[in-house]
Amino acid sequence: MKTFLVxxxxxxxxxxxxxAFEDLDLHAVSxxxxxxxxxxxxxxxxxxxILDVSLGGGETCQPTANELTxxxxxxxxxTGDLDRVGERLRDIDAPVVAKPRASDDVVKRLLAMID
Structure with a gap:
């Protein structure tokens, strides 16, 4: 079974x-x-x-994005703060899905990238 990270x-x-992953019989860890x-x-x-860009306390997903890459x-x-994180996003080459978005849509977007 495939495992996904949130x-x-x-x-x-x-x-x-x-x-949303479980509804598709997929396993996710967060x-x-x-x-x-x-x-x-x-x-x-x-x-x-699926990575949230801003993790609070000034932390971004950059280290995780680097390892996944x-x-x-x-x-x-x-991410929900596209205006504020624009500079941070520049260094991460990945599709962006703006919040709010239905979770099943976000998961389907990721799965489309994999299939």
Whole structure:
């Protein structure tokens, strides 16, 4: 079974995305910061990921995005503050899905990148 990573600091959004994967009989693991996300990447064979850009406290998803890129694992960015994170996004080569967006739409967008 494929495993997907959700890096999201808002618990309700993370839960909603995980449920969207489960509704498609797919497995997802979640992390609320880069340390947890990088541990998930080490522990699981990740097939794809959804990354929130801003993780609170000035932290961004950059370290996780770098590791996913290094491993050639597809991912997309899911963010609600496109204006504020524009500079941060410039260094990350990935599709951007603006919040708010239905979780099943976000998951389907990621799956379309993989198939």
């Amino acid at each position: 890096l999201e600091d808002e618990p309700l959004i993370a839960m909603d995305l995980k449920y 992390a609320s910061d880069n340390q947890e996300a990088l541990a998930c990447i080490e522990k699981h064979a990740i097939s794809g990921a 290094r491993r050639a694992i597809p991912f997309l960015l899911h």
